[in-house]
Amino acid sequence: MITRKEVADRAGVSVAVVSYVLNNRSIVKEETRQKVLAVINELGYRPNQTARSLKTRKTGQIAVLVHFVGNPFEGGLLLYIEKKAKLSNYSVFFHSFEPAREEELKNTLMGRVDGILLLGQTLSEESQAFYSLMELPIVSLMHPGVSMPNIPVVDVDWVTEMRRLIVHLREQGHDRIAFMTAGDSQNPIAYRLIAFREAMRHEGLELPETYILEGAGRFEMAFHTLTTTLTQGFDFTAIVAANDLMAVGCLAACRESGILVPYQLAIAGCEDILMSSQVSPALTAISYPRMEVGLAATELLLSLIDGDNRKTPRLEGKLSVRASTVEP
Amino acid sequence: MITRKEVADRAGVSVAVVSYVLNNRSIVKEETRQKVLAVINELGYRPNQTARSLKTRKTGQIAVLVHFVGNPFEGGLLLYIEKKAKLSNYSVFFHSFEPAREEELKNTLMGRVDGILLLGQTLSEESQAFYSLMELPIVSLMHPGVSMPNIPVVDVDWVTEMRRLIVHLREQGHDRIAFMTAGDSQNPIAYRLIAFREAMRHEGLELPETYILEGAGRFEMAFHTLTTTLTQGFDFTAIVAANDLMAVGCLAACRESGILVPYQLAIAGCEDILMSSQVSPALTAISYPRMEVGLAATELLLSLIDGDNRKTPRLEGKLSVRASTVEP
DNA sequence: CTGTTAGCGCTTTCAC
DNA sequence: GTGAAAGCGCTAACAG
Numbered sequence A, B: 001m002i003t004r005k006e007v008a009d010r011a012g013v014s015v016a017v018v019s020y021v022l023n024n025r026s027i028v029k030e031e032t033r034q035k036v037l038a039v040i041n042e043l044g045y046r047p048n049q050t051a052r053s054l055k056t057r058k059t060g061q062i063a064v065l066v067h068f069v070g071n072p073f074e075g076g077l078l079l080y081i082e083k084k085a086k087l088s089n090y091s092v093f094f095h096s097f098e099p100a101r102e103e104e105l106k107n108t109l110m111g112r113v114d115g116i117l118l119l120g121q122t123l124s125e126e127s128q129a130f131y132s133l134m135e136l137p138i139v140s141l142m143h144p145g146v147s148m149p150n151i152p153v154v155d156v157d158w159v160t161e162m163r164r165l166i167v168h169l170r171e172q173g174h175d176r177i178a179f180m181t182a183g184d185s186q187n188p189i190a191y192r193l194i195a196f197r198e199a200m201r202h203e204g205l206e207l208p209e210t211y212i213l214e215g216a217g218r219f220e221m222a223f224h225t226l227t228t229t230l231t232q233g234f235d236f237t238a239i240v241a242a243n244d245l246m247a248v249g250c251l252a253a254c255r256e257s258g259i260l261v262p263y264q265l266a267i268a269g270c271e272d273i274l275m276s277s278q279v280s281p282a283l284t285a286i287s288y289p290r291m292e293v294g295l296a297a298t299e300l301l302l303s304l305i306d307g308d309n310r311k312t313p314r315l316e317g318k319l320s321v322r323a324s325t326v327e328p
Numbered sequence C: 001c002t003g004t005t006a007g008c009g010c011t012t013t014c015a016c
Numbered sequence D: 001g002t003g004a005a006a007g008c009g010c011t012a013a014c015a016g
Helices: A004-011 A015-022 A030-043 A049-056 A072-087 A099-109 A125-133 A158-171 A190-202 A219-232 A244-257 A274-278 A290-305 B004-011 B015-022 B030-043 B049-056 B072-087 B099-109 B125-133 B158-171 B190-202 B219-232 B244-257 B274-278 B290-305
Strands: A061-066 A091-096 A115-118 A138-141 A177-181 A212-214 A238-241 A266-269 A284-287 A318-320 B061-066 B091-096 B115-118 B138-141 B177-181 B212-214 B238-241 B266-269 B284-287 B318-320
Touching (some): A004 A015, A004 A030, A015 A030, A049 B049, A049 B099, A061 A072, A072 A091, A072 A244, A072 B072, A091 B072, A099 A125, A115 A290, A158 A190, A158 A238, A158 A266, A158 A284, A158 A318, A177 A190, A177 A219, A177 A244, A219 A244, A244 A266, A244 B274, A274 B244, A274 B274, B004 B015, B004 B030, B015 B030, B072 B091, B072 B244, B115 B290, B138 B290, B158 B190, B158 B238, B177 B219, B212 B219, B219 B244, B244 B266, B244 B274
Parallel strands (some): A061 A091, A115 A138, A177 A212, A177 A238, B061 B115, B115 B138, B177 B212, B177 B238, B266 B284
Antiparallel strands (some): B284 B318
């Protein structure tokens, strides 16, 4: 590996001068500067980022904890997160979060990243305290299922979004609306059920516990659960799935079971990924502003890293009404 | 920040001993070990990975260069890459590759990663030479459009896969088959066109240049291009899209233009992402073994990092035949 | 078994 | 303007 020393020797200067040149300090004589640059070019020298990080105590990396990148929704978020980070010369360290391995995560993150971006996951109290002690800023993109008082959240107002969807469904004649959720309270989309419950209450609608279906956030599980429910009999007329993968799974289950959407059952999603607009019937969905949320969350995290104290923006979705909830 | 020194002082030992304990060297007396571990626990100490990397010259990170994570296909690859990397305690440094910024990329990567995983991108000769000089192993997951002699490729045999698809289309009565591609030769899926051409030749079919449509790898562009083509008139009876996002875009264009699939035009994709099985009519597609390829490519890269010289595996796709190419 | 110590490649203060 | 040198937190000889 070519080091700064070699460049310095070859250029007949000290390592300090090479540093000055690389860090664009204008204190270097132009002539020396050119000489150093020439040698750098000649040798193809690149500074070692790790050594630099150790000294400056800045890594130029942020960790993004993902839940399941197989879900296009997360992929779409990642796209904008990385784009924004890159603009500020930050790189993204990308890690799948497993609640059972929070301990190990601390080890891998320590000294390697300048901040952490959660994608709706819940950190244990202990982890929160740890990162806080280490002065590692954390931002959560999406409301976690369990509240974490000191971690800012960038998200839409889910209650508002859910109400808008429920109002639409009522207009279509539905008042028995089921909800498909994703497991435990640790799941990144767990909060959507909480918001849905509240929205239903606001709208004065009942939500019996039997209307809560478990889809684990995945297509396959949603398909399986709804298929079972359909054969066992059901009395709701619409179903809202906490994410679009599950909504598509529900649609597939209906197709398979001969249930006509939207006539016998209306289906809606909460994200509006590309797939939702392309299935048949196309899915009505809350259109989650992935770009805005992704950019805003990353911007907030970066500003926190820089010590600024920006406030968390309010973002808004909209409703994409399509054939899965509207009889022609 | 808590350092090794503090732990050592508090435990009444030297920093070396703390190191030995952390690195599980069995040379430490059990009693001392316990004492050190107790202090580590008490203080919540975690070793700084950056400092460790500087010393060991291993970062425990691999760079994955992505093209467009908004495409679920890449997201799916990422899933398995990270899974595999994690098993070997490697983390994934995730970066969108822009050909125009290869120079900067060298700077960000230098000293930060132990290896590079390409997702079908083409590196300039100069970059290849640079990474080779730096002894940074590179593996390409997917065949790049332009060959890079010293970079191992993990992929399916595209000519075989394409031939299988073409044979299927012929069985359905198609011999005028168009291909939708993605731009320039630098595009990660550019190779699929090359393979398609060769497969067509093998099958003794003509492929006039007018049958090559430009879809830029994206849904929107595919939709736009095919819509234009459909209105201007066309004489092919089937179309193969280099990726599924474009295939879905073609399907949407047909729907919009009133062209019946598969009756007036058959459509097929090359990846078989979830979306392809859920649109109507469901898309026939080469089923790309994302898991196998993702795992194998990562494994190969990790073994190269460890200095092993494993050979590149041969992987096989299969054809998922669905309604978009088969008249009922 | 444990401690001392020399770096890893870089930045930056301080002296010249 | 430039150089010497300290030190970031860690590992691993080597000495004891």
